[in-house]
Each structure stands twice: as C-alpha cells, then as structure tokens.
Amino acid sequence: MSPSPASPLDALDWIALEQQLDQDGCAVIRTLLRPDTCDRLSALYPQSEPFRSQVIMTRHGFGRGEYKYLRYPLPPVVERLRSALYPRLVPLANRWHERMGLPARFPEQHSEFLERCHAAGQLRPTPLLLQYGPQDYNCLHQDLYGEHVFPLQVAILLSEPGEDFTGGEFVMTEQRPRMQSRPLVMDLRKGDALIFAVNQRPVKGVRRLSGDHASRCQPTAQRKTAYSGHHLPRRDLTIMQTTFDLFADTESEQPRRAEQIGEQSWVLRGFALPQIEQLLPALESIIACAPLRHMMTPGGFSMSVATSSCGALGWITDRSGYRYSSEDPVSHRPWPAMPEVFRELAQTAAKRAGFADFVPDSCLINRYVPGAKMSLHQDKDENAYEAPIVSLSLGLPATFLFGGFARGDRSQKISLLHGDMVVWGGVDRLRYHGILPIKPGRHPRLGEQRFNLTFRTAG
Numbered sequence: 001m002s003p004s005p006a007s008p009l010d011a012l013d014w015i016a017l018e019q020q021l022d023q024d025g026c027a028v029i030r031t032l033l034r035p036d037t038c039d040r041l042s043a044l045y046p047q048s049e050p051f052r053s054q055v056i057m058t059r060h061g062f063g064r065g066e067y068k069y070l071r072y073p074l075p076p077v078v079e080r081l082r083s084a085l086y087p088r089l090v091p092l093a094n095r096w097h098e099r100m101g102l103p104a105r106f107p108e109q110h111s112e113f114l115e116r117c118h119a120a121g122q123l124r125p126t127p128l129l130l131q132y133g134p135q136d137y138n139c140l141h142q143d144l145y146g147e148h149v150f151p152l153q154v155a156i157l158l159s160e161p162g163e164d165f166t167g168g169e170f171v172m173t174e175q176r177p178r179m180q181s182r183p184l185v186m187d188l189r190k191g192d193a194l195i196f197a198v199n200q201r202p203v204k205g206v207r208r209l210s211g212d213h214a215s216r217c218q219p220t221a222q223r224k225t226a227y228s229g230h231h232l233p234r235r236d237l238t239i240m241q242t243t244f245d246l247f248a249d250t251e252s253e254q255p256r257r258a259e260q261i262g263e264q265s266w267v268l269r270g271f272a273l274p275q276i277e278q279l280l281p282a283l284e285s286i287i288a289c290a291p292l293r294h295m296m297t298p299g300g301f302s303m304s305v306a307t308s309s310c311g312a313l314g315w316i317t318d319r320s321g322y323r324y325s326s327e328d329p330v331s332h333r334p335w336p337a338m339p340e341v342f343r344e345l346a347q348t349a350a351k352r353a354g355f356a357d358f359v360p361d362s363c364l365i366n367r368y369v370p371g372a373k374m375s376l377h378q379d380k381d382e383n384a385y386e387a388p389i390v391s392l393s394l395g396l397p398a399t400f401l402f403g404g405f406a407r408g409d410r411s412q413k414i415s416l417l418h419g420d421m422v423v424w425g426g427v428d429r430l431r432y433h434g435i436l437p438i439k440p441g442r443h444p445r446l447g448e449q450r451f452n453l454t455f456r457t458a459g
C-alpha cells in the first residue's frame, strides 16, 4: 500500500481510538508517518528558515533540551496532518466538553476553528519540533497557549528508539481526585503518533472536572552512538508536536512604539525588551530575599495576586489598611534595594512619557497566575501625586483597564504583553485602573504567570 498523505487516517479504527481516548486520555496511531517522512521533518531542525522561534529549556526551568516553533507556511505534511486529524477528533472533543459542562463547542473544520482563534488574538502556529540529546529531559507540563484550547493534541516520534537514542520515554500523568496521580509510560516507535488530552477530560464516575494533566517527561535521552565516538553524525530524539489551536501573541517581538492612552498617559510597547536579560535575574533575586505572599485586604480578603517589593518603601496591606512600610512585615527587615536596572528603566520610561525627573523610591511586584486579577482602583497611598506611575508587564498577557476619575466611568481595554510599559501621571495620575482575570497560558520565558512591577514615588 502506498497511501496518499491523508488516507492512512481513513483506514484507522476511529471507534476503537475514541474508546481508548475515553478510557486512558491518550491513544497511539502506529506508523502515521513513514520513516522517510520522519527523516525529512527531523532534517529541518538544524535549519533556521522553517522556524519562528527557539526555546532553550534550561533557560526557563522547563527541563533540558530545546524546541523550535514552526512558522507559516507550515511544512506541507504538518499542515495536512493538522487539518486531517482535527475533524476526526472534533466529535470526541465536543463530547468531552459536554460531559465536563464546558460551554465551548468545536466547529467541524479546522479552518473554522483557526478563524475563531484569530478573532481572539491567537495568531501564531503551535506545531513544534523538540530535540533532545544525551541527558536531556522535559519536565511535566501542559501545553496551554490561549483562551481557545482544543482538548486534544498530537505528538509524533521522528526518531527510532534503540537506534537513534535510548531512554527518552514519553511519560504522562493523570491527576485524579483524592487519589495518587497515575503515570503512563508510552511505548512509541518512529512514525507513531500519540493523541493525548491537553489538560482536562471527563472520567467515568466523576461528574465534575477531573483535573487531569497530560504531560510529558523525557528522562535521559541517550544516543547509542554516543558511546562509539564523537565523529558520528549527531542523531538525537526528535518529536513533532502540535495542538490544534494557536498561540496567543505572547512573544517578545512586538515592535517598540508608543501609544498615547490619555492626555499624560502612554503605553510603551516592548520598551523593556532590550533590558530583559538583566531585569529577569534581578527580579528573581528580589523574590528570593523577599518572597511573594498573598496579603490581606483591609476587608479581610486574601488578594489573588502575590506581592513583594523592593526599594526604600514597599506597599503593604493588612487588616489595618493600605500603606507603605520601610520594612518587609514578614521578615521585619528592610526591603531589598531597588536594582539599578529597574530604576534606570523606570526613569527612561517616565522621561519618554514626558516626566523628566522621576525618582522612584518604591517598586511593587505583583505576580498573577491564570485567574488572578486586580479590581478597578486608584493609586492614592502615596504622599504626593506629582510623580507618575510607571508599570512594567512581564510574562503572560493581560488586559489592562484604564478608566476615568470615577469608578463607574468607561474604561479602555488595553492588552499588555511581555516587556510593555504603561506610564500615567499629571492630570491622569488618579485614573482608575485594573487588570482582568489572566487567561490560561504558558509564556515562553516565564511560564504560567504574569509579573507586574509598579514604580512609584511614595515617600
């Protein structure tokens, strides 16, 4: 049989595959790609043209190894597989959603689903090639890229176990309510495709969400050839993986530009990106000295964001109110000093927005995980309002609400991405503002979280 690219799908027993997916949350299609097709895809890896970005996993604590996201136009075989597999999986995806009480239903054709993703700002393709060498691994994780999530994804092994590499098993765990999580080790060969749940699926006898995690881990992908000399061509473990949705535009590639959002208010897109390699380690060391904590509002609620501070003064809240304090109420020590790279960035951003003499003495650090938010409020715990507010967004995208001078005034909705800054002051200094609940996602640098740094002159 020499099938045309889509025809192997027709020959498959989709009833059995669905049953398997229902039962285990994953199913294997044997030899979905022929060995020569696998080799052609793996051979793309060293090239740069087919890819839009590369992730070195150690840099983000994701594991060890690297992966590259394919750019549009996708290699024809990937494009065909994605659109041919999707309609086969839609009935099951819709059934899962119905059983889990999730409102979204998926359209029949992949092109229609892509349109829906586009409308929500999810524009970038998610197919990727992962490459693991000796000792590389990938920590357990989920692939969630935006608001629209198709509940099933596919990984195809492009290398031959035992020949190209040893180890490197694909592991999935399933978290079950009130039970130990169940690990599954997949036995895959070159060209085999694994269809698996992205995050949640219904489980028999459990009517509500199962809290199921489909994840993978590659312990010790070791080349057999590694033992026989270093001159052999490097043949590692390569995997092609794709979800059926699209990436939200979370990457640090937004061009630098300034957008005026009020008389004395600006969004400075991508403003912090040139300093990002200095900013992230500085942030990390502050959090190591003054760990993030969920503070209590005066009304007795725990804030959904976790906070810390650096600089002479740190913003705090507890049952006795909102205020600034020169010491960390947890350690009773002064807050960590404000790193020079923070101060300089805040000053240049303020200057760009027309506030030449900004001297911040406080930097509040807010950490949002998906679902966390900040209700509309004014920043008015500072001693004086001459100085502007300078805020930096890092990690997952957020929708910033920028309102008027009364809580009920209409707000602009502004999407803030990694590296964007917002400055407001002067006549706009007391505008109401807030953050809508953060959508699920995984930022390539910071994972499943957003950080906001707010620079103020408080004292």
Ligand SMILES: O=C(O)CCC(=O)C(=O)O
Binding pocket: 364, 366, 374, 379, 391, 400, 433, 434, 435, 452, 454
């Ligand atoms: O997270 C943000 O972008 C805003 C934070 C904020 O307004 C605040 O902490 O006062």
Ligand SMILES: [Mn+2]
Binding pocket: 377, 378, 379, 433
């Ligand atoms: Mn604020």
